[in-house]
Structures are given as C-alpha cells and as structure tokens.
Amino acid sequence: MNVLVFGEKLEQLAGLTSFIATKLRPSTVYSAIFDEPKEQDVSVLGGAGADKVISLPSHIWAGGAAQAAAALSEVVKKLDLDLLAVYASKTGLEIAPRAARRLNAAYASESVSLETADGGLLASRLVLGGGYVSTVLLKTRPAVVSMKAVGETGAFSKKPAVEKFSLSVEAPGVELVEIVKPEASHVELEKAEVIVSVGRGFKKKEDLAMAEELGRLLGGELGCSRPISGDLKWLSEERHIGLSGKRVRPKLYIALGISGQVQHLVGMRDSRTVIAVNIDSNAPMAAESDYFFVGDIYKILPIAIQKLKEKLGR
Numbered sequence: 001m002n003v004l005v006f007g008e009k010l011e012q013l014a015g016l017t018s019f020i021a022t023k024l025r026p027s028t029v030y031s032a033i034f035d036e037p038k039e040q041d042v043s044v045l046g047g048a049g050a051d052k053v054i055s056l057p058s059h060i061w062a063g064g065a066a067q068a069a070a071a072l073s074e075v076v077k078k079l080d081l082d083l084l085a086v087y088a089s090k091t092g093l094e095i096a097p098r099a100a101r102r103l104n105a106a107y108a109s110e111s112v113s114l115e116t117a118d119g120g121l122l123a124s125r126l127v128l129g130g131g132y133v134s135t136v137l138l139k140t141r142p143a144v145v146s147m148k149a150v151g152e153t154g155a156f157s158k159k160p161a162v163e164k165f166s167l168s169v170e171a172p173g174v175e176l177v178e179i180v181k182p183e184a185s186h187v188e189l190e191k192a193e194v195i196v197s198v199g200r201g202f203k204k205k206e207d208l209a210m211a212e213e214l215g216r217l218l219g220g221e222l223g224c225s226r227p228i229s230g231d232l233k234w235l236s237e238e239r240h241i242g243l244s245g246k247r248v249r250p251k252l253y254i255a256l257g258i259s260g261q262v263q264h265l266v267g268m269r270d271s272r273t274v275i276a277v278n279i280d281s282n283a284p285m286a287a288e289s290d291y292f293f294v295g296d297i298y299k300i301l302p303i304a305i306q307k308l309k310e311k312l313g314r
Contacts, residue, residue, distance in 0.1 A: 033055055257277070
C-alpha cells in the first residue's frame with residue numbers, strides 16, 4: 001500500500017503521517033506540502049515516518065481548497081497511490097471530499113480509526129453527534145479519508161527525499177475580497193493540559209470569574225459549552241468545546257454546570273480525567289466523568305477555590 005498524507009500545518013501533517021505509518025505500515029508514505037520544505041520540516045516528517053516529501057507549488061494553495069484538492073488528486077493519480085489521508089481541519093474537510101469526487105473514490109470523513117481489511121480499508125466514524133460509531137469498508141482504489149488522528153512523532157529515523165511536482169490544475173480559484181480579523185485571542189485549548197469548562201449552570205456572566213480563578217490556580221484554560229459562547233456570547237467562540245467547536249484531550253477536564261449533551265461530549269471525551277459538578281444527578285455528563293459531584297456550583301466552587309489556595313499557600 002502507498003499513501004499520500006496532507007495536513008495544512010506541519011504538526012498536523014507530521015501527526016497524521018505518524019498515525020498512518022504506524023497503523024497501516026504502508027510500503028511508501030508520501031507527505032505533501034504546498035511549499036518548498038525547509039530542512040527542519042523534512043527532518044520532522046522523516047521522524048514521523050514519511051518516506052518521501054512531495055513539494056507542491058505554493059500558488060496552488062493560495063487558490064483555495066478546490067485547487068488544493070485538484071493538485072493532491074493529480075499526485076495520487078501520477079504516483080498510482082492507494083490512499084489519500086487528509087488531516088480533518090476546517091480546510092481539510094473542504095479538500096478531502098473534493099479530492100474524492102475527482103478520484104471517483106470512496107470517502108470516510110472525520111474517521112477516528114483506520115485499518116486494512118480484505119477487500120479494502122475499514123474506517124470508523126462517529127455519527128449522530130458522536131453518540132454512535134459507524135464502521136465502513138472502503139473498497140475503491142484509491143480511497144480517501146479525513147481524520148484528526150495523530151501518532152507519536154520522532155518514532156522513526158527515516159531521511160525522506162524531496163520530490164517537486166509542477167502542476168497546472170483546472171479548478172475554481174478564490175479571490176480575496178476582505179480580511180475580517182477575529183477577536184484577539186491566544187487560546188490554544190487543544191494544547192491545554194487542564195481545562196475548566198463552564199455551562200448553563202452559571203446564572204450570570206460575572207459568575208464565570210469563579211471558574212476563571214479555579215483555572216488560574218490549576219494552571220489551566222477556560223472552556224465552555226455551546227450556549228455560553230454561541231447563545232449568550234459570554235465567551236468567545238475560541239473557547240467553545242464540542243461538535244462544532246474545539247476537540248480537546250487534556251490531562252484534566254473540569255465540567256461546571258454542563259449537562260453533557262452529545263454535541264459537547266464529542267469535543268471532550270478523549271480527556272484523561274474528567275471531574276464534573278452538576279445539580280442534576282441524571283445529567284449525561286455523569287456517565288462520562290471519573291468523578292461526578294451532585295451539587296450547586298455556587299456552593300462547591302468557593303469551597304474548592306479556598307481549599308486550593310490553602311494547599312498552594314496563596
């Protein structure tokens with residue numbers, strides 16, 4: 001099996017390359033970059049398991065997802081590859097289905113696992129808001145998958161060669177009309193080791209200060225469920241965790257006043273340890289928690305903060 005892997009950021013590309021190299025053990029793993037890769041980039045991808053690095057013209061990437069999909073499809077055809085694996089970022093989720101259509105290939109979006117099987121590839125996907133897992137058999141050659149799975153980088157000692165591709169693609173381009181800068185934010189919830197997340201159990205925006213203080217004491221970041229950022233606008237969208245927001249995997253996830261609807265659970269269920277506080281003993285979050293406290297956050301939080309301060313000597 002020969003595989004082409006693409007991710008728009010180096011860490012995404014390296015992580016997915018490592019996953020594919022480790023799980024599928026292909027004969028050849030190609031990692032694609034829309035630029036001329038630096039020596040350090042090539043070294044990182046070699047450590048992730050890439051056998052070759054495909055360098056594609058940067059102007060194609062500037063043309064948008066349609067042109068990027070066309071270019072990746074051409075590489076798959078020219079190298080006669082078996083699989084195109086795309087990191088499932090927002091842009092990646094635009095590229096992958098376009099590439100699948102061009103290749104007339106079976107496509108599994110946002111897969112969480114992938115393995116070889118007689119007659120093709122088995123891909124598992126979360127469906128119906130993450131409440132169920134669907135396993136599909138991809139029989140076409142090539143096949144296309146998008147996924148956020150990442151493997152351990154640095155596990156290999158390969159020294160990949162760089163192969164430049166000069167392509168002319170026929171696909172709609174994009175024209176930059178306007179740049180709207182988002183709210184200034186330095187939030188990287190995906191990298192946070194501790195997250196204190198808030199939900200509708202909080203009655204006023206000002207009350208979130210308690211959760212913020214708890215987060216500071218623990219050295220963590222503040223996250224939230226969809227109603228807090230989307231409906232009430234108490235926090236920015238950058239802090240939204242869930243199906244349509246960030247997907248996180250901290251060492252510690254503290255859910256305060258979050259009932260735990262499936263849309264939220266999709267975003268945090270990979271957390272190592274989950275502590276939740278909710279007034280409803282039947283809240284879905286109970287089943288997802290390692291420690292679930294039935295109680296009022298307005299009574300429990302001040303006590304927890306005070307005990308932490310005493311423990312930390314603050």
